[in-house]
Amino acid sequence: MEQKKPNHITSHTGLDLYGWDFNDDGKLKWSLGGMPKKEYCFREYNSYYDVEDMLVEKIGKVEGMVCDSESGMLCIYFKDKRSAVNYLKKAEKYLDKIKAMA
Secondary structure (H helix, E strand, O other), rough: OOEEEEEEEEEOOEEEEEEEEEEOOOEEEEEEEEEOOOOHHOOOOOOOOHHHHHHHHOOOOOOOOEOEEEEEEEEEOOOOOOHHHHHHHHHHHHHHHHHOOO
C-alpha cells in the first residue's frame, strides 16, 4: 500500500482508496475503488458488482461501510480513513494468499 497524495492510497493489488468529502466533524470520508489486477483475479468478474460481492463475501462488512457499486465502478464507502485502510489491508492479505495458492 502506497500513499501517493494525502487523499489517495494505492494498493499493489489494483485497488485504491480515495478521501473525497468531509464528514460533519471535518474528517475525510473514504471510498474503495479500482479493480484487482489480472494476477489477483481468481475468477471472471463481469462487472464491479462481482468484485464488491467477492470482497463482502471473503472480507466481510465492517461498521459504517456502505456498498454502492455500479456495473462500471467499484464504490465502497467508509466513514473514516482508519476503517478504510484496515479494510484494504484485509483485502490485500486475502488477495495475496489466493495469488500464492494459484
